[in-house]
Amino acid sequence: MKIDRLSHQKAKGLVYWDCFGGTGWIHLNRPERLNALNHDMVLAIRELLKDFAADDRIYQVVVTGEGRAFCAGGDIREFYFQKQAGAFADIRQYFVDEYQMSYEIKTFPKPYVSLLHGVTMGGGMGLSINGKYRIVKPDTILAMPEAQIGFFPDVGGTSFMNECPHGLGRYYSLTGESFAGAQALYLGIATHCVGGEEFALLEASLVEDQKIDEALTAISLQEPSTELEALIPISESLLKAPSLKAYLAGEPDETLLQKMQPNAPLALHVIFQHQKACEGLDFMTIMDREFSLSQKFVPDSDFSEGVRAQLVDKDKKPQWNPSNLFDVNSEQVTAYLQPEEKGLWG
Numbered sequence: 353m354k355i356d357r358l359s360h361q362k363a364k365g366l367v368y369w370d371c372f373g374g375t376g377w378i379h380l381n382r383p384e385r386l387n388a389l390n391h392d393m394v395l396a397i398r399e400l401l402k403d404f405a406a407d408d409r410i411y412q413v414v415v416t417g418e419g420r421a422f423c424a425g426g427d428i429r430e431f432y433f434q435k436q437a438g439a440f441a442d443i444r445q446y447f448v449d450e451y452q453m454s455y456e457i458k459t460f461p462k463p464y465v466s467l468l469h470g471v472t473m474g475g476g477m478g479l480s481i482n483g484k485y486r487i488v489k490p491d492t493i494l495a496m497p498e499a500q501i502g503f504f505p506d507v508g509g510t511s512f513m514n515e516c517p518h519g520l521g522r523y524y525s526l527t528g529e530s531f532a533g534a535q536a537l538y539l540g541i542a543t544h545c546v547g548g549e550e551f552a553l554l555e556a557s558l559v560e561d562q563k564i565d566e567a568l569t570a571i572s573l574q575e576p577s578t579e580l581e582a583l584i585p586i587s588e589s590l591l592k593a594p595s596l597k598a599y600l601a602g603e604p605d606e607t608l609l610q611k612m613q614p615n616a617p618l619a620l621h622v623i624f625q626h627q628k629a630c631e632g633l634d635f636m637t638i639m640d641r642e643f644s645l646s647q648k649f650v651p652d653s654d655f656s657e658g659v660r661a662q663l664v665d666k667d668k669k670p671q672w673n674p675s676n677l678f679d680v681n682s683e684q685v686t687a688y689l690q691p692e693e694k695g696l697w698g
Contacts, residue, residue: 373561376404376413383419388427389475391446397479398453405461412463414558415480422468422492423476426450428501432659435650447646450475451639451696454508457482458635465564467555468492468542473530478507481541485564488542489551490533490574497528501658502616502672503649504623506642510630516540518584519591525623526590527611534577545574595685596624600678609677616654616670617677622688629689636697643696648688 378400380387404410417423426446434443457464457479466480468488473495480486488494496505496513505513505525513521516539524531524539536542546554550571557567586605593599612620626645630638649655654672661670674680 374409374411375558375561376400376407376410378413378415380415380417380423383417383421385427386421386424386471387417387419387476388424388429389450389479390427390430391442391449394446394449394453398449398456401453401456401460410462412465412558412564413460414465414467414564415483416467416555417469417476419470421471421476422466423473423479424471425474425476426507428474428503428659429663431650432656432664435656440651443650444647447643447650448696450478450507451643451646454478454482455636455639458508460484463564465558467551467558468494469551473497474505475507477509477512477541481512482508485544486536486542487544487546487551487554488533488536489548490545491548492533492536492542493530494532494536494541495528495530496525497530499526499612499615499619499623500528501662502619502652502654502656502670503658504619504626504642504645506646508635508639508642510627510638510642511635512541514627514631519587520580520583522590522624522627523583523587523608525627526596526615526620527608528615529611531580532577534574535580537574538576538578538580544568545576546571547574590624593624594628595682596621597680597682599624612677616658616672617674617680618652618654618672618684618688619649620677621680621685622649625685626689640695640697641691644690644692645688647692648690 378397382388404413431443460483463485464483465485466483466487468480468486469492471493472480477494477496496509498505513525515521520539531539533542533545537545554567554571557570586608590599630641657670657672661667
């Protein structure tokens, strides 16, 4: 993206443009890592949001990404090496700052606009879906695939996945499958879906400081896809179950079992129970529970093994413990869901 008329300031992995006409821009600029968020980027974004909120000249904030991705997530690979070095305090502080950033986006007092192209996953979802406007292209790929690395959909994912219709967020949380533009619109993950050429026109109009509501009225918007309706019987049966263990003891869908099979068994049970326990809770409480849960997952061997298999050695052959979805006991799940003594806000 070329924005010649804007002043800009470079940070590590981040370029910030301050539009003269009233739009504050945050542009992720780490394309070699698909704009994965490191701690420096999180801190820089939090500082910009604070400045933009206080500046009366700024009436909206727009977030974009360089290259072929909006943001592929948090820099989980870095956690792997930090954990090996015993830097648990650094990892904990990253989660504090990232989760507080998610809350600041959710409660941001001005229009917060994310233009999502390419890949948007994990931390990239937290950076965007918690905001008011989430605008995708038809070929934007979105996912919360954390179960594949022995983790859980976080950064507010507990909230926005729970809010998907017909329990479809539970389905996607457990499978880690991706979904595309108009599907995201059906799920409520996206607020608008815009064709490729018109996506560029929308971006250009925002560069010219047109307000987002006005810019959206000048282009054609796509309708939500209905192809996900075939999944509703599966997702609704998941939603009705009191636990994943109870669902498995009934008549589980065989296709769903196959899709969950590569993921961490313990993580799947915890994800299910955590999301169920958070239904109807306010966002601040949800973020506190997410933080507590993150601090249980990070020291676990499954998390290290998942990151190793998917992102470090890339052999795609994690050795989970326990290895079977049917071998997870309720005591293990209950232990994960116990709150931290010192929470996110403490």
